[in-house]
Amino acid sequence: xxxxxxxxxxxxxxxxxxxxxxxxxxxxxxxxxxxxxxxxxxxxxxxxxxxxxxxxxxxxxxxxxxxxxxxxxxxxxxxxxxxxxxxxxxxxxxxxxxxxxxxxxxxxxxxxxxxxxxxxxxxxxxxxxxxxxxxxxxxxxxxxxxxxxxxxxxxxxxxxxxxxxxxxxxxxxxxxxxxxxxxxxxxxxxxxxxxxxxxxxxxxxxxxxxxxxxxxxxxxxxxxxxxxxxxxxxxxxxxxxxxxxxxxxxxxxxxxxxxxxxxxxxxxxxxxxxxxxxxxxxxxxxxxxxxxxxxxxxxxxxxxxxxxxxxxxxxxxxxxxxxxxxxxxxxxxxxxxxxxxxxxxxxxxxxxxxxxxxxxxxxxxxxxxxxxxxxxxxxxxxxxxxxxxxxxxxxxxxxxxxxxxxxxxxxxxxxxxxxxxxxxxxxxx
Ligand SMILES: Cc1cc2nc3c(=O)[nH]c(=O)nc-3n(C[C@H](O)[C@H](O)[C@H](O)COP(=O)(O)OP(=O)(O)OC[C@H]3O[C@@H](n4cnc5c(N)ncnc54)[C@H](O)[C@@H]3O)c2cc1C
Numbered sequence: 239x240x241x242x243x244x245x246x247x248x249x250x251x252x253x254x255x256x257x258x259x260x261x262x263x264x265x266x267x268x269x270x271x272x273x274x275x276x277x278x279x280x281x282x283x284x285x286x287x288x289x290x291x292x293x294x295x296x297x298x299x300x301x302x303x304x305x306x307x308x309x310x311x312x313x314x315x316x317x318x319x320x321x322x323x324x325x326x327x328x329x330x331x332x333x334x335x336x337x338x339x340x341x342x343x344x345x346x347x348x349x350x351x352x353x354x355x356x357x358x359x360x361x362x363x364x365x366x367x368x369x370x371x372x373x374x375x376x377x378x379x380x381x382x383x384x385x386x387x388x389x390x391x392x393x394x395x396x397x398x399x400x401x402x403x404x405x406x407x408x409x410x411x412x413x414x415x416x417x418x419x420x421x422x423x424x425x426x427x428x429x430x431x432x433x434x435x436x437x438x439x440x441x442x443x444x445x446x447x448x449x450x451x452x453x454x455x456x457x458x459x460x461x462x463x464x465x466x467x468x469x470x471x472x473x474x475x476x477x478x479x480x481x482x483x484x485x486x487x488x489x490x491x492x493x494x495x496x497x498x499x500x501x502x503x504x505x506x507x508x509x510x511x512x513x514x515x516x517x518x519x520x521x522x523x524x525x526x527x528x529x530x531x532x533x534x535x536x537x538x539x540x541x542x543x544x545x546x547x548x549x550x551x552x553x554x555x556x557x558x559x560x561x562x563x564x565x566x567x568x569x570x571x572x573x574x575x576x577x578x579x580x581x582x583x584x585x586x587x588x589x590x591x592x593x594x595x596x597x598x599x600x601x602x603x604x605x606x607x608x609x610x611x612x613x614x615x616x617x618x619x620x621x622x623x624x625x626x627x628x629x630x631x632x633x634x635x636x637x638x639x640x641x642x643x644x645x646x647x648x649x650x651x652x653x654x655x656x657x658x659x660x661x662x663x664x665x666x667x
Contacts, residue, residue: 240350240357243269245364245646248339248351250276252299252632253366253620255326256639257646259300262329264647270331271351271358273338277322279368280315283392287420288315289479291412292448296633299325300640310446312479342616343594349615361654362615362646365593365604369471369622369630370586376408381505382580386572391417391583397424403578404429406510406570408502410519411435411473414583415486419478422496429497429570429577431512432488434519436475436526437555440485442534444546447477448633454537457628467601470623473585475526476555487555488520492564499567509569510577516566520557527555609642615649617642 245261245268247254258270272278289312297304297313302325313321326333338354342363351358373390382388387401391413397420404427407418414430421428438447451457461470476486492498500519504511531552538545570577590598597604597611604611604618608625611617618624619642620635628634 240359242348242359243267244360244650245269245362246271246349246351246358246360247364247366248272248342249366249368249620250274250326250331250333251279251366251368251620252322252635253368253639254364255322255331256300256635257364257366257617257619257643258326258331259329260640260643261646262331264643266647266650268332268362269334269358271334271337271339271353273336273354275335276326276331276333277319279370280319280322284315285391285394285417285420286315286396287480288416289313290318290632291474291477291479292632293446293479293483296448296452296631297321298633298636300636302328310449310483312483339592341592341594344613362617362650364617364619364642364646365590366619368620369588369603371588372586373582374585374587375582376502376584378502378505379580379582383505386577387579389579389581391581392586394581397421397426400426401578403576405579405581406431406502406572406577407581407583409433409583409585410476410488411583411585412475412477414581415476415488415491416478416480417581417583418491418496419480419486422491422494427495427497427575429499429575430488430491431499431502432516432519433501434515434522435473436530437485437487437523438475438477438530439527439552439555440477440483442531442552443538443548446483447530450534450537452633454533457626457631457633459627460625461623464623467599470603476523485555488523489557489561490555492561493558497567497570498564499570508573509571511569512567514566514568516564520564524557608645609638610645614653617646 247257247270250270250272254270261268293310294304295309339351341352343350348359349363373392375390379388394417405421406429407414408431410430410432418428418430478484478486500513500516502510503513590604595613599605606618609617609619619638622630625638629638
């Protein structure tokens, strides 16, 4: 017999915990189920030297805002895991660990959640399993010979855990560039396949780029303001919170001896073969940074802000004269160069096919109105761009959490408890 709970929240990251926090305030009994533990993704899927890229002031957790001495600093992985775990324990989160939800479907007017152990029945389900669910690895990975260890960035831990030798990192988004830095600073020779990704100057005219984003209301943008819905899943720009925060740039990598190439398109005769996109994608990152700085300049002028003018440090990610001669190499001999590891920093994909209800859009992404789906009793939280740009990051989950929790409270009071409607009153597969 499945175990009944009025409300089941799937996922114990900030999205699921935020709902649990507010349901606890509303005295609404529930459980939070995770395939691992509290903050599972942060613990298991980030490397050892990982640092948040968003400053400490963005940790505005309810009744638990960051109160340390360094609001403009950046927490390391383990510090952040401790922070979020302490917060969850402060309201006695009813966590059920190591339970993997395999499917959610409707059965006899309730939601049936099939798991790797005991199944659950509930009136309300909140799905907070994030947008970044599964590693995305391109097909070309099948051509990598067995002599080279191949791993997705979510499995990378530290340079010492790798076989001795040189490393190819495929993908130059935020994670790829951060891992390149981790390897390079440990003295490992790194080769990087560059793709299209922006770059943000860590700070500009006296303020951190995330502080500017907040002040310019860029984090409050709503999905309808995007030119194209696929931009909800765009990768994050080159940037790091490591060592107090700094700009990461392809130019700096090049100056420091990281070898840059275009996209990996083939593997043949002991060679990696690359596309010719390197220069255009370096220009793309440069233009992204330039446009961001211009946006800030315009904002400063418009708002007549009294802030410092730009300084030399504001441009430390830029090209120098030497960078004009980045050598374009179409291939790399992986035997002679002793490449022993390839790290796929090629992003993540989502998969909501385990929810057996018609709740996704043409891109397979959940369609919600402020977190509520068209299936009564089925909600989401923590998704990228669910209501705003900040929905999928630490700074934004609180606003969505209280909103979704209030909707659940209303639903239980007005619909379920008055027996007007049950979850089963919907058509599901
Ligand atoms: C590499 C990387 C770096 C990031 N850095 C930052 C940053 O610096 N600052 C910032 O604000 N944001 C950052 N983010 C974005 C965002 O904050 C995280 O993705 C965040 O973890 C999303 O929170 P969440 O609660 O929605 O999902 P998660 O924290 O991923 O939590 C989802 C939980 O659901 C569980 N789960 C998933 N499927 C199931 C299932 N079927 N059954 C049971 N449990 C399940 C998982 O174990 C996990 O614990 C980063 C994201 C990535 C990928």
